[in-house]
Amino acid sequence: MTSLLVPDNSLIEHEWSGPQLSFGLISNPKQPAQGPRNEAWRFYAAYSFEFVRDYLRNIAASQRDSLFLDPWNGSGSTTTAAWSQGFRAIGIDLNPAMNVIATARVAKSGDVDQAMDIVRSSVRMAAVRASVAPNDPLSTWFEKGTVGRIRAFERATVGRACECMTGNGAVSAVLYLVMFRVLRHFVGPFLTSNPTWIRMPKNAPEEEKVKVLWSDLRIAFAQAAEAVREDVMSVRSDHSQYGDVTPRLLHANAKQIPLAARSVDHVVSSPPYGTRIDYAVATAVECAALGIPFGTTFDQLRSQLTGTTKVPASAASIGAETVGEECFKFLQAVRSHPSRASGTYYLKNWETYFIDIAGSISEVSRVLKRNGTCTLIVQDSFYKDIRAPIQEIFVDICRQSGLLLLDRFDFPSKRNLAAINKGSRRWRAQSIATESVLRFVKL
Ligand SMILES: C[S@@+](CC[C@H](N)C(=O)[O-])C[C@H]1O[C@@H](n2cnc3c(N)ncnc32)[C@H](O)[C@@H]1O
Numbered sequence: 177m178t179s180l181l182v183p184d185n186s187l188i189e190h191e192w193s194g195p196q197l198s199f200g201l202i203s204n205p206k207q208p209a210q211g212p213r214n215e216a217w218r219f220y221a222a223y224s225f226e227f228v229r230d231y232l233r234n235i236a237a238s239q240r241d242s243l244f245l246d247p248w249n250g251s252g253s254t255t256t257a258a259w260s261q262g263f264r265a266i267g268i269d270l271n272p273a274m275n276v277i278a279t280a281r282v283a284k285s286g287d288v289d290q291a292m293d294i295v296r297s298s299v300r301m302a303a304v305r306a307s308v309a310p311n312d313p314l315s316t317w318f319e320k321g322t323v324g325r326i327r328a329f330e331r332a333t334v335g336r337a338c339e340c341m342t343g344n345g346a347v348s349a350v351l352y353l354v355m356f357r358v359l360r361h362f363v364g365p366f367l368t369s370n371p372t373w374i375r376m377p378k379n380a381p382e383e384e385k386v387k388v389l390w391s392d393l394r395i396a397f398a399q400a401a402e403a404v405r406e407d408v409m410s411v412r413s414d415h416s417q418y419g420d421v422t423p424r425l426l427h428a429n430a431k432q433i434p435l436a437a438r439s440v441d442h443v444v445s446s447p448p449y450g451t452r453i454d455y456a457v458a459t460a461v462e463c464a465a466l467g468i469p470f471g472t473t474f475d476q477l478r479s480q481l482t483g484t485t486k487v488p489a490s491a492a493s494i495g496a497e498t499v500g501e502e503c504f505k506f507l508q509a510v511r512s513h514p515s516r517a518s519g520t521y522y523l524k525n526w527e528t529y530f531i532d533i534a535g536s537i538s539e540v541s542r543v544l545k546r547n548g549t550c551t552l553i554v555q556d557s558f559y560k561d562i563r564a565p566i567q568e569i570f571v572d573i574c575r576q577s578g579l580l581l582l583d584r585f586d587f588p589s590k591r592n593l594a595a596i597n598k599g600s601r602r603w604r605a606q607s608i609a610t611e612s613v614l615r616f617v618k619l
Contacts, residue, residue, distance in 0.1 A: 252278025
């Protein structure tokens with residue numbers, strides 16, 4: 177018997193037949209502010225690879241055939257860590273740019289070598305220039321000649337990789353990772369103090385856009401390729417047990433997980449926190465590299481991603497029965513807050529977020545086996561001066577889907593979006609968030 181802490185803080189007894197776990201050494205999930213490596217896939221909302229690697233080892237040491245799922249897989253820390261420990265893993269993300277990054281991280285050494293050979297031969301090309309489509313999304317930041325040079329490099333590299341395709345797209349993914357890195361370097365003038373935002377001016381004059389000559393671009397591509405190779409291979413040199421089967425990376429919505437009921441042993445994930453990170457804009461440069469046109473297609477992606485700042489006009493209202501008392505109380509406080517648009521846009525924004533989370537958690541519960549575990553890394557946040565008790569709300573939502581809280585570990589986090597947003601100081605002197613590891617069991 178194990179005691180389970182349930183949301184009203186009472187203890188209930190539950191027959192727990194899963195592995196006995198010791199979490200004395202659980203580490204902070206937050207990425208170190210200055211990561212020495214993994215720059216190629218470093219993005220703001222990622223958790224640390226070391227945290228998830230050690231956690232998976234702990235959770236399933238004696239169950240080598242365990243299948244792990246991350247339904248918000250992002251840059252693929254979970255799937256890479258599971259693979260590095262020899263576990264089967266499935267990662268789901270709705271953002272195609274994140275899937276490319278997650279695919280590149282588990283590329284086989286041979287695929288990485290092949291990608292490097294292709295880059296080496298392509299940067300030897302004399303001046304290059306490809307035709308530029310009138311609505312090429314890269315034109316948002318780069319002048320026409322530069323876009324032509326970048327697309328010529330893409331054709332010479334990814335185009336070649338597709339011709340000699342090995343099957344899983346890993347070579348192309350590594351090549352796109354090289355492109356992502358170079359583009360991120362050059363879009364600097366459009367970055368803002370918010371690490372998840374980039375300015376995307378519509379119809380900026382050509383002279384205000386970034387211009388890079390081929391002589392500089394070819395050096396940047398060669399250097400980026402070397403850095404990407406080191407990043408990808410560094411994961412391998414740290415660990416020894418690679419699964420024969422690379423993770424399955426699916427482009428899908430966590431609200432409709434394309435897996436059979438009771439097919440997954442453990443879910444480990446960091447869902448969107450409700451901190452209004454627009455995951456599409458956060459990866460707008462990468463989406464542009466992949467050719468996703470800005471306008472309707474990109475906007476659709478923006479509105480489908482959970483936690484989006486785009487609120488559908490038809491957003492539904494929710495009652496306590498869907499999301500629990502804590503959430504309902506929080507929404508009431510938002511509704512009656514005196515600041516502008518609290519009872520309209522912001523209320524809809526939060527409601528949409530919680531409805532999305534409740535739908536996704538219900539799916540997580542459906543695909544988990546009985547006694548399977550679900551570990552979520554979540555962070556609380558604020559709306560103006562009101563604390564959004566995300567941990568407590570997740571506990572309620574999970575309980576309604578048949579997932580009971582086993583344990584919770586809290587870590588203070590000074591590095592959070594509220595602390596970056598200067599406007600928040602009007603409402604609060606300090607913005608220290610709590611990041612928590614919540615572990616549930618499926619009944
Ligand atoms: C907090 S990040 C995950 C970070 C990840 N643990 C890592 O280390 O990179 C959340 C991810 O959820 C994805 N996402 C948001 N809404 C989604 C949805 N409805 N379905 C699937 N993925 C979604 C975003 O694209 C983002 O990559």
